[in-house]
Amino acid sequence: MPLVCGHEFSGRVIDAGDDVTGLNIGDLVTVPPLIPCNACDRCREGQFSLCQDYDYFGSRRDGAYTEVVLSPASNVLKVPDGVDPVAAAMTDPAAIALHALRKTKLTIGSTAAVVGAGPIGLFAIQFARLAGATTIVALDVSDAKLAMARQAGADAVFFDATDALDEYPDGFDVVFESAGVSVAENAAVRLCAPQGDAVFVGIPLTDVPISVDNYSHFLRQEVSLHGSWNSFSAPWPGTEWTDTLHLFASGQLTWQFMVTHDLPVTEVPRMMQALADRSEHSSKVIFRPVAS
Ligand SMILES: [Zn+2]
Missing domain, CATH: 3.90.180.10 (Medium-chain alcohol dehydrogenases, catalytic domain)
Known part of the structure; x- marks a missing residue:
């Protein structure tokens, strides 16, 4: 003040x-x-x-x-x-989503998952579609936010990674995380396809423990994890x-x-x-x- x-x-x-x-x-x-x-x-x-x-x-x-x-x-x-x-x-918020997605190998034909369907995640869904992603799913714990993810163009929505992987067992080429809580960070890692990319935008307020299973997935599937901050580049x-x-x-x-x-x-x-x-x-x- x-x-x-x-x-x-x-x-x-x-x-x-x-x-x-x-x-x-x-x-x-x-x-x-x-x-x-x-x-x-x-x-x-x-x-x-x-x-x-x-x-x-x-x-x-x-x-x-x-x-x-x-x-x-x-x-x-x-x-x-x-x-x-x-x-x-x-x-x-839109530029933050775009800055983060540009750290991944998102391209025509990619599959993508967006974890956290607040405004930044809703823009990420749209940018993924504009970039040529063929399948885009969204995860959130809120029914109302998942309804918005559908409006943003998500093909399917889920409450957690287990449900998403039941339907998409191969995982996703690109995972965009914008929730900033441990369960979301874990989901983002686990949802990556072999040699997939996850980019983290959500800002956690507490420690972020990763389960041993998800850590093993990161190692064995050669997942790449990217941090992303703000929305700027040159010029x-x-x-x-x-x-x-x-x-x-x-x-x-x-x-x-x-x-x-x-x-x-x-x-x-x-x-x-x-x-x-x-x-x-x-x-x-x-x-x-x-x-x-
Ligand atoms: Zn400076």
Whole structure:
């Protein structure tokens, strides 16, 4: 406190510095939340997600649960025509899914499993389809989230890895994990086909023990495990962002079905409490600014 949270957002330009070019008042823009230092070794390599001295909207500087956000012009990304402002605010979670999938060998004809059907997993399902995956399944412990996975295009949905492997005993070429809990990490490892890839996006809050059986599967089947962090590449902010925006503009990437709440920003405290209590189903929660 008193930092303003909120790091996935879009807005319209209301003012710009005298030396800013390429932006006009009224332009719809989205803002990559990480501000790279552009000086460390990782930044020099174009690995902005791994910047060693970054700033960040909503955790290290004021974010978007407010009316007006001040950003360096280099973090302001103009949104193509035809993209809804709500979609533009969802560019970050979509780009995170794309950044992670690009670490795998996903290609035309791949089979894929997505473990965890929150917004990032729902985008991963769609990107896997766009990349040419023939079979895509989703796993989650929530019926409501599995219903959304179907809407995202999953061919089949399951509550756990055992059920999925009953139907798909060969496993999956690519597994995308976005739940961040031990049962999901174990499922992701076990669901990999021989020499399959798993990429981990979910952030666990406790230790992640791996069962001896799943560890053995990792060894004997020569599974590759990838960590993935943030959503950026060179040139800044990366094709994860620009490709996502173009797919929103063309309608190939859908988002409307994920929005479970569309609320004034004054509802942030109540909604955060509801999320903590798990007292109502939610996927993507949109907060709109309220003029003061
Ligand atoms: Zn850096």
